[in-house]
Structures are given as structure tokens and as C-alpha cells.
Amino acid sequence: MIYCGIDWAERTHDVALVNDSGELLAKRHVTDDAAGYRLLLDLLIEYGDTEEKPIPVAIETSRGLLVAVLRTGKRKVFAINPMAAARYRDRHSVSRKKSDPGDALVLANILRTDMHAHRPLPDDSDLGRAIAVLARAQQDATWNRQQISNQLRSLLREYYPAALEAFAPWTNGLCRPEARELLKTAPTPTRAAxxxxxxxxxxxxxxxxxxxxxxxxxxxREIFRTGSAHHPLLVEEALGKQMLALLVQLEAACTAADDLAIAVEEAFPRHPDAEVLLSFPGLGIQLAARILAEIGDDHTRFADARGLKAYAGASPITRASGKKSSITRRWVKNDRLNHAGYFWAFASLRPSAGANAHYRRRRETGDWHAAAQRNLFNRQCHEVNAAATESRACLQWVVMTMKSGIPW
Incomplete structure (x- = not known):
């Protein structure tokens, strides 16, 4: 058995091949281009890589063209967390020396000794990966829009509080096109009056x-003409120009979020799992697409619901040593899936009597709102895993249980 480790970098990559006894068979330095990828594949073929029995590869990233090239065929690619790789490095050297060829050797030895303890990249379909790209980009655009909106709100509070008062009745008012158009028309309170x-x-x-x-x-008109304090005219005009610069960024972020949302709405319904995910109470197209993006459509990815819960950060973590024991929330998790799960749990309270009853029971036992939401998402992860692995009849029973008031 041959194992390959690749220390990924921006321009060049170091490759190491080891056998079952840990002997270094070959090491190469390849460039991050088509010629380098070809050299890497030729090296793997030289040491016995075939389509039926490909050499497994460990690398510290799960994205990029290099990973796409390696994932062709049946090859297993393991994305090793850099923190885990650093801990493995200490097993081989206590002097804390570090080099790129040495890191590639460490990654290859991780597969040689502990391949069973690491999960390969899921075998998702091309459509599933395309939806993941769009859903994550839309989520990033939404976060970016909110960040710029908060910056704009903070600036308006310094010199233009009347604008905030005018847009207060609107949900997410600064992102509304009416608010953006009015701010462009009157960037200062003097002009607004x-x-x-x-x-x-x-x-x-x-x-x-x-x-x-x-x-x-x-x-x-009534709000803008109400008397209020003003900065000196020159300072106010300068603040207005700063606000207009932020407004340009906000408009771009709003346009990007809206365009990506439309792209998700076009791509997600074409996926075979879309009907299953949308049947769960509280899941719309955007939220279901985010969950599919993080879970993937490889139904063999998680052996049981416990793995999915830990991956989503919905299950607690226990720390025990001697007579001391503590149970806390899980910090190492998929943040995107955890974020989507919090919204799903909240959105399911109204359409799902079962989810609402479970949430109320957790609150009555002393859980705070966030803890009850997290526990509810824990249960929902269990149902999603069942939907991915069980029969259609089981899925229908799961959905009916969530919609009814039957205790889970």
C-alpha cells in the first residue's frame, strides 16, 4: 500500500510517497499549474496508481484545482485539518523544526497510521457541488451586506439620525432600495430638510x-424638517461623501445577494434531494440549499446521526477527568451549517407542532432560548440523517411526526 501526502501552497506543492513500513519512496516539488498536475499524476502512476486501485492522498485543503484533479475517478482525498497536522508533526520531532517537504511526509504518514480515523472528501455530485458554491456565496454576500449596513448605520448616527428615524419602520431598512435612493438624493440632513x-x-x-x-x-418630509443638531457645514458635507462611498458598497452587496439568491432558486429545485429537504417544516429554498451545501448529497458520508450532529455543532461535548466532568457546547464545528440550523430551528416553531412542543419542553426544564434552539436542531439533524438513509415511507413518517404534536 502506498500513501501520498501533499503540502499545499499558493504557487508550488511538495509531494511525498511512503509505503506501509513508513519508508520514503519519493518526493517531488511540483508547480501549481497544468504541468505540475501532470507531473504529480505521472508520479502516482509510476508507483502503482490505477483507476481500480488509486493511491489515497492527504492534503490540508478541500478546495482548488489541485483537489479537483485529484478527485477524478475513485481516489480518496483526505482534507486534514492544519491543526491536526501540526499535532502529528510533534510526534515525529520534538525540536519543532518545520519544512514543506517534512509536512508532506507527515501528511503521508497520517494516512499510513490513522487513515481509519479521518474522513475522505464526500463523493458529492457535480450539481450538489455547484449548489454548494452558490449557496455559500449567497450566504457570504448576505453577511457582507449586513456588515456594510451596520457600518452605514453607525455613521448615520454620528451626523444624520433623522434618516435612521425615517427608515426605522422598515425591516432591514437601510438595505431597502427606497432608503438607498433617498440617501443618494439627500446625503446630509441639511439637504434633506x-x-x-x-x-x-x-x-x-x-x-x-x-x-x-x-x-x-x-x-x-415631516421627519427631515424636524429641528436637530448639526455639524459645521464643511464637516457635514465630508461625512455625506463618506456615507455615499459606503452606500456604493452597500448597493453592490445588495445586488450580489439578490443575484445569487436567484441563482440558488434556479439550481436547487433541480437536485433530487430538493423535494426531501423542502418537505421539512421551516425550510425554504435558500435555507435548504445552505443545508444541502454543507451536508452534501453523498448519503454514505455519515455513518449515523451522531456524526452529523457533531459536524453541525448541535450535540454537546463532554470533558471528563477523574471526578471532574463538564458538558459544554461544541466549538469546533461547521459554522455555516450551525448558522443555518439555528434559523431552521427558529423557523420551524410555527409550522411544526412537534418542533414547538419540543422547544417548549426544553424551556420548561430550564434551557435558555439558544440552548433550546440548539437541542431542537440536534433532533432535526437526526431526522435529516434518517431521511438520507431510510426509505420514502420512513421519511413521510418523520415529516408527519414533526408537523404533529407527537413527542419525538
Missing amino acids: KLSRTQIQAALKRSGRKRGIEAEADRF
């Missing part, structure tokens, strides 16, 4: 608003 009713109505129409324009224009 001079706006006529006609100008405000025109700005609302340019943003795409169709109803309630007259009433909103009157409300905005």
Missing part, C-alpha cells in the same frame, strides 16, 4: 415603490 414633497415622491418612484408613495413622502 430642503427636499420638497415632489422630490421625495420622485425618489420613491425611482426606487421602484408602487404604493403608499404620498403617505410616505409626507412622513419623510
